Amino acid sequence: MAKAIERSAARLAAVQALYEMEVTEKGLNEVFAEFEAFWLGNEIEGEQYNDAEVAFFRDVLSGVLEDQGPLDRLIDKTLVEGWPLARVDSVLRAILRAGAYELKKRTDVPARVVIKEYVDVAGAFFGLEEAGMINAVLDHMARHLRAAEFEPRPSS
Template sequence: MARAIERSAARLAAVQALYQMDVTGKTLPDIFAEFETYWIGMEIEGDQYNPAELAFFRDILTGVLDDQGPLDRAIDATLIAGWPLARVDSVMRATLRGGAYELKKRKDIPARVVIKEYVDVAGAFFGPDESGMINAVLDGMARQYRAEEFVVQA
């Protein structure tokens, strides 16, 4: 159970870090240093952040950045027509990128777990409509990347 909590915290931190990189242009080494020193597992403005699995946090960030072009194109293809990723809120974009990376590259984690985790992350920032949109997009991507996990057994 502790590992699941640390992975959930790593996902939340990764989304926050991806958002920060998107809006500030900070580099990956700067983000690693800042989050690992001042955010993860710390109390900030009265909010206590859970300890996170640092290797998993780093894997998500590095993976998203290494594969960002193909991930963004896949997200664009799954979004509703007329709503390209560039028009999506920065936090939502970061959430979709993290989830897309895990669905595409982290086959060791079941697709349904990835989707639920990122819907939970979205719930920390948005209401049910936006969380539902995250769910729909990631579900569509999961069915593309991991169709075998969604085959109904007779």
């Protein structure tokens, strides 16, 4: 269970780092250093952050950046016509990118876990409508990228 909590914290931190990088234009190494020294597992403004699985945080963050163009195109194809990713709130954009990365590249993590985790991250920042949008977009992507995980299981 501790690993699941550390992964959840890593996902939340990755989304925050992606947002920060977009807004401040900081580089990857600078953000790694900042988050690992000051955010992960520390108390900030009276809020205690959980310990995070640093390797997972680094993988999601660097993976999104390395594959951002294809990930953005995948998200754009999934979003409702007329709402390209560029029009989506920057935090929601970070959540979608991180979730899309995991669905596409981290096949060791079940798709349903990825979806639930990023819906929870969305819930930390937004209300039900935005969390529902994250759920719908990631579920649609997951059913495309990992169709086998959604096929009915044969009854015995």
